Amino acid sequence: PENGVCCPVPHLTPLTDPLAIRMEGGDKVIFDGLTTEMLQAWGCFDNKVLNAGGQLIPNSAYRPPQYQQHLREVWDRYRDLTNDNSPLGPKCDTLRNQVTTDFNSHQPMTKQPGKKESRHTKGIAIDATITPPVQDVDTLANDCDLYRPLLFMGEPWHFELRK
Numbered sequence: 001p002e003n004g005v006c007c008p009v010p011h012l013t014p015l016t017d018p019l020a021i022r023m024e025g026g027d028k029v030i031f032d033g034l035t036t037e038m039l040q041a042w043g044c045f046d047n048k049v050l051n052a053g054g055q056l057i058p059n060s061a062y063r064p065p066q067y068q069q070h071l072r073e074v075w076d077r078y079r080d081l082t083n084d085n086s087p088l089g090p091k092c093d094t095l096r097n098q099v100t101t102d103f104n105s106h107q108p109m110t111k112q113p114g115k116k117e118s119r120h121t122k123g124i125a126i127d128a129t130i131t132p133p134v135q136d137v138d139t140l141a142n143d144c145d146l147y148r149p150l151l152f153m154g155e156p157w158h159f160e161l162r163k
Contacts, residue, residue, distance in 0.1 A: 007092035009080050012073050012099065020067035033062030034123040037145070038161045042126060044144035045159070054134040059157060060127040063120040071106060071113035078103040124161040 015021050019030055031039065049056045063071075081096040119125035130137060141147055141159055150158045 007095050009077055009092055009095060011095060012070065012077065012102065015066060015070060017064045017066040019062070019064040020070060023063065023067045024070070028060055029058045030062045033064065034126075035161070038124050038126070041144045041146050041161055045141055045146055048140040048143060049130055049134060049137075052134040052136075052140060054130045054132055056128050056130055058126055058128045060120065061125075062123050063118065065117065065121045068113060068118050068121050074099060074102045074106060075112050119160055126159050127155075127157045128159060129157055 015024055019032060023030060031042075034042070046056045077095070077099040081092055081099055120127075134140070138148060142162075145162045146159045147162055148156060148158060149160055
Protein backbone atom coordinates (compact mmCIF):
# COMPACT_ATOMS: atom_id res chain seq x y z
CA PRO A 1 0.00 0.00 0.00
CA GLU A 2 1.09 3.53 -0.72
CA ASN A 3 0.46 5.98 2.11
CA GLY A 4 -1.56 3.23 3.82
CA VAL A 5 -4.04 3.05 0.93
CA CYS A 6 -4.20 0.09 -1.46
CA CYS A 7 -4.46 0.52 -5.20
CA PRO A 8 -7.53 -1.38 -6.45
CA VAL A 9 -5.84 -2.31 -9.75
CA PRO A 10 -4.10 -5.72 -9.46
CA HIS A 11 -0.36 -5.96 -9.89
CA LEU A 12 1.05 -7.71 -12.95
CA THR A 13 1.31 -11.48 -12.61
CA PRO A 14 4.98 -12.46 -12.21
CA LEU A 15 6.47 -14.38 -15.13
CA THR A 16 7.68 -17.91 -14.34
CA ASP A 17 7.95 -19.54 -17.79
CA PRO A 18 11.62 -19.51 -18.96
CA LEU A 19 10.70 -18.52 -22.54
CA ALA A 20 8.38 -15.75 -21.30
CA ILE A 21 11.18 -14.45 -19.08
CA ARG A 22 13.55 -14.54 -22.09
CA MET A 23 11.07 -12.50 -24.12
CA GLU A 24 10.55 -9.97 -21.34
CA GLY A 25 14.35 -9.69 -21.15
CA GLY A 26 14.47 -8.53 -24.77
CA ASP A 27 14.70 -11.73 -26.83
CA LYS A 28 11.62 -11.02 -28.98
CA VAL A 29 12.27 -13.57 -31.72
CA ILE A 30 12.06 -17.09 -30.33
CA PHE A 31 11.83 -19.98 -32.78
CA ASP A 32 11.53 -22.59 -30.00
CA GLY A 33 7.86 -23.51 -29.99
CA LEU A 34 7.19 -23.00 -33.70
CA THR A 35 5.71 -26.06 -35.37
CA THR A 36 7.88 -28.11 -37.72
CA GLU A 37 5.64 -27.01 -40.60
CA MET A 38 6.09 -23.35 -39.67
CA LEU A 39 9.86 -23.71 -39.46
CA GLN A 40 9.90 -25.32 -42.93
CA ALA A 41 7.63 -22.62 -44.37
CA TRP A 42 9.82 -19.92 -42.80
CA GLY A 43 12.99 -21.42 -44.32
CA CYS A 44 11.31 -21.62 -47.73
CA PHE A 45 10.05 -18.03 -47.49
CA ASP A 46 13.43 -16.73 -46.31
CA ASN A 47 15.13 -18.32 -49.35
CA LYS A 48 12.53 -16.96 -51.79
CA VAL A 49 12.82 -13.42 -50.40
CA LEU A 50 16.62 -13.65 -50.54
CA ASN A 51 16.47 -14.84 -54.17
CA ALA A 52 14.15 -11.89 -54.95
CA GLY A 53 16.77 -9.44 -53.64
CA GLY A 54 15.38 -8.84 -50.17
CA GLN A 55 16.08 -9.83 -46.62
CA LEU A 56 13.47 -11.29 -44.27
CA ILE A 57 13.87 -9.82 -40.78
CA PRO A 58 11.80 -11.53 -38.07
CA ASN A 59 10.32 -9.27 -35.39
CA SER A 60 8.33 -11.86 -33.47
CA ALA A 61 7.83 -15.61 -33.73
CA TYR A 62 6.68 -17.98 -30.98
CA ARG A 63 5.10 -16.42 -27.91
CA PRO A 64 4.58 -18.56 -24.82
CA PRO A 65 1.00 -18.37 -23.50
CA GLN A 66 2.24 -16.75 -20.30
CA TYR A 67 3.93 -13.97 -22.27
CA GLN A 68 0.82 -13.42 -24.38
CA GLN A 69 -1.20 -13.13 -21.16
CA HIS A 70 1.42 -10.71 -19.80
CA LEU A 71 1.04 -8.47 -22.84
CA ARG A 72 -2.72 -8.49 -22.31
CA GLU A 73 -2.31 -7.61 -18.62
CA VAL A 74 0.08 -4.76 -19.42
CA TRP A 75 -2.39 -3.40 -21.98
CA ASP A 76 -5.36 -3.66 -19.61
CA ARG A 77 -3.54 -2.20 -16.57
CA TYR A 78 -2.11 0.63 -18.66
CA ARG A 79 -5.59 1.57 -19.87
CA ASP A 80 -6.97 1.38 -16.30
CA LEU A 81 -4.16 3.41 -14.74
CA THR A 82 -3.69 6.14 -17.35
CA ASN A 83 -7.35 7.06 -17.77
CA ASP A 84 -7.55 10.82 -17.12
CA ASN A 85 -10.89 10.36 -15.36
CA SER A 86 -9.54 7.71 -12.99
CA PRO A 87 -10.20 8.40 -9.30
CA LEU A 88 -7.18 6.26 -8.37
CA GLY A 89 -4.85 9.21 -7.82
CA PRO A 90 -1.55 8.82 -5.94
CA LYS A 91 -2.48 5.49 -4.30
CA CYS A 92 -1.55 3.79 -7.58
CA ASP A 93 1.54 5.83 -8.51
CA THR A 94 4.05 2.99 -8.02
CA LEU A 95 1.99 0.51 -10.04
CA ARG A 96 1.22 3.16 -12.67
CA ASN A 97 4.94 3.87 -13.12
CA GLN A 98 5.76 0.15 -13.38
CA VAL A 99 2.99 -0.54 -15.89
CA THR A 100 3.79 2.57 -17.95
CA THR A 101 7.46 1.52 -18.17
CA ASP A 102 6.43 -2.01 -19.14
CA PHE A 103 3.90 -0.75 -21.71
CA ASN A 104 6.48 1.53 -23.32
CA SER A 105 9.02 -1.32 -23.50
CA HIS A 106 6.55 -3.31 -25.63
CA GLN A 107 6.04 -0.59 -28.24
CA PRO A 108 4.51 -0.51 -30.68
CA MET A 109 1.49 -1.97 -28.91
CA THR A 110 -1.19 -0.27 -30.96
CA LYS A 111 -4.08 -2.62 -30.22
CA GLN A 112 -5.14 -4.92 -27.43
CA PRO A 113 -3.14 -8.16 -27.54
CA GLY A 114 -5.09 -11.36 -28.01
CA LYS A 115 -5.91 -13.68 -25.18
CA LYS A 116 -3.64 -16.52 -24.05
CA GLU A 117 -4.27 -18.53 -27.21
CA SER A 118 -3.04 -16.77 -30.34
CA ARG A 119 -1.51 -17.85 -33.61
CA HIS A 120 1.90 -16.97 -32.17
CA THR A 121 1.29 -19.14 -29.09
CA LYS A 122 0.21 -21.98 -31.39
CA GLY A 123 3.57 -21.69 -33.18
CA ILE A 124 2.06 -20.96 -36.60
CA ALA A 125 2.80 -17.24 -37.07
CA ILE A 126 5.78 -14.95 -37.52
CA ASP A 127 5.92 -11.18 -37.79
CA ALA A 128 8.63 -9.98 -40.16
CA THR A 129 9.67 -7.06 -42.32
CA ILE A 130 11.24 -7.37 -45.73
CA THR A 131 13.98 -4.96 -46.66
CA PRO A 132 14.26 -3.73 -49.28
CA PRO A 133 10.66 -4.45 -50.23
CA VAL A 134 10.30 -7.08 -52.94
CA GLN A 135 7.52 -7.52 -55.47
CA ASP A 136 5.00 -10.31 -55.19
CA VAL A 137 5.52 -10.90 -51.46
CA ASP A 138 2.18 -12.68 -51.26
CA THR A 139 3.08 -14.99 -54.15
CA LEU A 140 6.39 -15.84 -52.50
CA ALA A 141 4.65 -16.45 -49.16
CA ASN A 142 1.95 -18.56 -50.81
CA ASP A 143 4.59 -20.70 -52.53
CA CYS A 144 5.77 -21.58 -49.00
CA ASP A 145 2.30 -22.21 -47.51
CA LEU A 146 2.20 -18.81 -45.78
CA TYR A 147 -0.25 -15.95 -46.09
CA ARG A 148 -1.04 -12.56 -44.55
CA PRO A 149 -4.53 -12.80 -43.02
CA LEU A 150 -4.26 -9.46 -41.18
CA LEU A 151 -3.25 -7.38 -44.18
CA PHE A 152 -6.69 -5.76 -44.28
CA MET A 153 -6.20 -4.71 -40.64
CA GLY A 154 -2.99 -2.86 -41.46
CA GLU A 155 -0.59 -5.59 -40.36
CA PRO A 156 1.50 -6.38 -43.46
CA TRP A 157 4.23 -7.93 -41.29
CA HIS A 158 2.11 -10.84 -39.98
CA PHE A 159 2.61 -14.17 -41.80
CA GLU A 160 0.74 -17.34 -40.90
CA LEU A 161 0.92 -20.95 -41.90
CA ARG A 162 -1.89 -22.06 -44.19
CA LYS A 163 -3.90 -24.86 -42.61
